[in-house]
Amino acid sequence: xxxxxxxxxxxxxxxxxxxxxxxxxxxxxxxxxxxxxxxxxxxxxxxxxxxxxxxxxxxxxxxxxxxxxxxxxxxxxxxxxxxxxxxxxxxxxxxxxxxxxxxxxxxxxxxxxxxxxxxxxxxxxxxxxxxxxxxxxxxxxxxxxxxxxxxxxxxxxxxxxxxxxxxxxxxxxxxxxxxxxxxxxxxxxxxxxxxxxxxxxxx
Amino acid sequence: xxxxxxxxxxxxxxxxxxxxxxxxxxxxxxxxxxxxxxxxxxxxxxxxxxxxxxxxxxxxxxxxxxxxxxxxxxxxxxxxxxxxxxxxxxxxxxxxxxxxxxxxxxxxxxxxxxxxxxxxxxxxxxxx
Numbered sequence: 001x002x003x004x005x006x007x008x009x010x011x012x013x014x015x016x017x018x019x020x021x022x023x024x025x026x027x028x029x030x031x032x033x034x035x036x037x038x039x040x041x042x043x044x045x046x047x048x049x050x051x052x053x054x055x056x057x058x059x060x061x062x063x064x065x066x067x068x069x070x071x072x073x074x075x076x077x078x079x080x081x082x083x084x085x086x087x088x089x090x091x092x093x094x095x096x097x098x099x100x101x102x103x104x105x106x107x108x109x110x111x112x113x114x115x116x117x118x119x120x121x122x123x124x125x126x127x128x129x130x131x132x133x134x135x136x137x138x139x140x141x142x143x144x145x146x147x148x149x150x151x152x153x154x155x156x157x158x159x160x161x162x163x164x165x166x167x168x169x170x171x172x173x174x175x176x177x178x179x180x181x182x183x184x185x186x187x188x189x190x191x192x193x194x195x196x197x198x199x200x201x202x203x
Numbered sequence: 204x205x206x207x208x209x210x211x212x213x214x215x216x217x218x219x220x221x222x223x224x225x226x227x228x229x230x231x232x233x234x235x236x237x238x239x240x241x242x243x244x245x246x247x248x249x250x251x252x253x254x255x256x257x258x259x260x261x262x263x264x265x266x267x268x269x270x271x272x273x274x275x276x277x278x279x280x281x282x283x284x285x286x287x288x289x290x291x292x293x294x295x296x297x298x299x300x301x302x303x304x305x306x307x308x309x310x311x312x313x314x315x316x317x318x319x320x321x322x323x324x325x326x327x328x329x330x331x
Contacts, residue, residue, distance in 0.1 A: 037296055041300055048308045073238070187274075192240070
């Protein structure tokens with residue numbers, strides 16, 4: 001049947017498909033931009049409340065800079081390996097896609113583990129979100145980022161399973177492209193958390 | 204025959220693969236360098252407080268631009284640049300939100316005297 005179609009029509013159909021993928025990317029881009037506004041409001045809350053320690057400890061006494069630097073490097077590397085997975089998808093190399101996504105997943109999981117460990121230490125030492133306005137703002141901001149990472153990891157697991165089952169189909173390539181946008185975006189948000197909460201908290 | 208040009212960088216298009224690999228590697232090395240520089244500045248207390256704050260903010264903004272260009276390939280978007288336009292609007296909203304909040308709250312703290320704060324607290328807890 002497809003042989004019967006004139007070439008011009010074939011091309012216009014292909015263009016339509018490409019355009020619908022572009023539209024998906026653009027739509028997801030707009031979602032990411034609105035998510036930025038969500039994070040901006042949490043940053044504003046943190047900026048307003050970061051001095052309200054209610055007699056409790058400030059960031060300087062609570063945070064370990066080398067620990068946060070380690071978290072930053074892990075997330076940065078995972079953003080890079082996520083990009084390599086997209087490149088492997090461009091070459092239609094299924095095993096490499098799975099390898100790089102697997103690595104990204106493990107790095108993301110270890111980042112999440114480090115964050116949960118940090119939260120656990122804070123709560124166990126009596127510095128939970130109930131301690132002060134500063135800590136409420138801190139847990140909300142960093143916790144929201146951690147929640148996004150968790151969702152990203154779940155999504156990555158689903159996409160990897162889809163790739164194992166159905167290979168690098170059109171739909172799967174669209175999914176992994178959107179996922180990579182999301183993952184890069186989370187890394188960019190973390191850069192601001194690292195700079196504003198951890199580095200400026202220690203100045 | 205009409206040539207089909209990719210509108211955005213998208214994993215479905217097999218266009219200049221080398222450029223993208225190079226851009227990811229450049230972005231990664233630049234990001235690591237910028238992060239490490241900011242960390243060393245603060246860890247060593249290299250400058251006075253206000254210069255440190257300005258330095259860390261400048262490095263974070265630089266890294267934002269680096270990752271937008273090299274990881275999200277914003278510079279390679281073909282015209283019309285809708286993604287860039289939406290991002291500029293997002294940045295405007297974010298600036299109003301963050302600096303507006305800080306400005307208002309700073310003014311509120313500045314204009315309230317301790318007596319006013321005490322009177323306010325008593326009014327609130329009095330219940331009448």
